[in-house]
Each structure stands twice: as structure tokens, then as C-alpha cells.
Amino acid sequence: MWLHNITDSLQHEIANLKAGTFNILDYGADPTGAVDATTAIRAAIAATSSTYGGKVYLPSGVYLITDSILVSNNSTRIIGDGMSATYIYFRPTGAGKSCFVVKNGSSIIGQCAIEELRICGNNQYSKTAIKVVNADE
Numbered sequence: 001m002w003l004h005n006i007t008d009s010l011q012h013e014i015a016n017l018k019a020g021t022f023n024i025l026d027y028g029a030d031p032t033g034a035v036d037a038t039t040a041i042r043a044a045i046a047a048t049s050s051t052y053g054g055k056v057y058l059p060s061g062v063y064l065i066t067d068s069i070l071v072s073n074n075s076t077r078i079i080g081d082g083m084s085a086t087y088i089y090f091r092p093t094g095a096g097k098s099c100f101v102v103k104n105g106s107s108i109i110g111q112c113a114i115e116e117l118r119i120c121g122n123n124q125y126s127k128t129a130i131k132v133v134n135a136d137e
Contacts (some may be wrong), residue, residue, distance in 0.1 A: 020054035022047045024063070031061025033089055038065050045069065048076045058117055060085040068097045071112055080117030090121040090129070098131035 022044040025031065029040035041056070041063070048054040053075025060081040065088055071078065078100070080086025090099040099119050102112050119129040 020048075020051050021057050022054060023057045023059065025059060029058075029063060031059060031063065033062030033064045033087070035064065036066050037063040038067050038069065041065065041069055045071060045073065045076065045078070048073045053077075053111070055079055058086045058088075062087045062089060065090050065099060066093050068092070068101050069099065071100055071102045071114075073112075075111045077113040077115065078117070079113075079115055082116050083118045086117040088117060088119045090119055092121075098128040100130045102130065102132045 024037065024040050024044045027040040027043040027047075029037040029044075041058075044056045048056060053073055054077070056076065056078045058078065058080040063086075088099060099121065100114055102114075114130060121129065
């Protein structure tokens with residue numbers, strides 16, 4: 001049984017590497033918004049570094065994010081199914097956080113996109129949906 005699960009997992013990973021698309025559901029994201037998807041989205045973004053960029057796909061659904069997500073790989077695209085289909089509810093656990101922080105290892109951020117999704121937050125803690133910072137920040 002466990003070998004079958006490992007084989008299935010490896011097959012998903014190989015398919016993602018070939019296609020350059022990383023579906024957050026394959027990393028354990030919950031599309032109902034009931035369970036925090038922060039770790040799953042971070043894992044899918046981290047996987048893009050193995051392909052020198054790629055698409056992080058958020059299928060239709062509601063995704064709860066409770067902490068900032070760093071996007072630091074060039075040529076990374078975070079793509080949903082449209083503003084009326086893919087919702088991110090940003091509910092940070094503390095003040096001063098942004099949902100996505102785009103930052104590169106140099107002062108130039110190249111070819112990064114966040115598109116076709118809606119980011120909703122609470123006004124108490126989340127003031128910025130997407131923050132772009134220089135390498136030295």
C-alpha cells in the first residue's frame with residue numbers, strides 16, 4: 001500500500017516537472033477554505049525552482065492563507081481560474097503582513113506574475129495583498 005502511494009506521488013511530481021505546472025492540490029491544499037493552504041502553496045512555489053520557474057496553479061476554490069508567501073524564483077507565475085472562481089482569503093496571524101511578497105536574489109525581479117485570482121483580507125491585519133521588495137529588504 002505505501003509503495004503504491006509513493007509511486008503515485010512520484011508520478012505526479014514527474015508530470016509536474018515535465019509540464020512546468022504545479023497544482024497546489026497535489027501539495028495538500030484544501031479548496032474549501034476550511035484548512036490553511038499556506039504550506040501547500042509554499043511547497044508548490046518551491047518546486048518551481050527545480051524547473052527554473054513555472055506555473056503554480058490554484059484551481060477553482062477558496063484557499064485560506066495565514067502567513068506571507070514569498071515568491072523569489074524568476075519566471076514564476078501564480079495562476080487561478082479567474083477572479084470569480086479562485087479566491088484567496090488572507091487571514092494573517094499578526095499585523096504588518098502581505099499575502100504575497102515578491103523578492104529576488106538581486107535588485108531585479110524578472111518575469112513573475114500573479115493572475116486570475118481574487119485576494120480578500122481582513123482590514124485588521126492585512127494592509128497589502130502583494131508587496132514587491134528589493135533584494136536587500
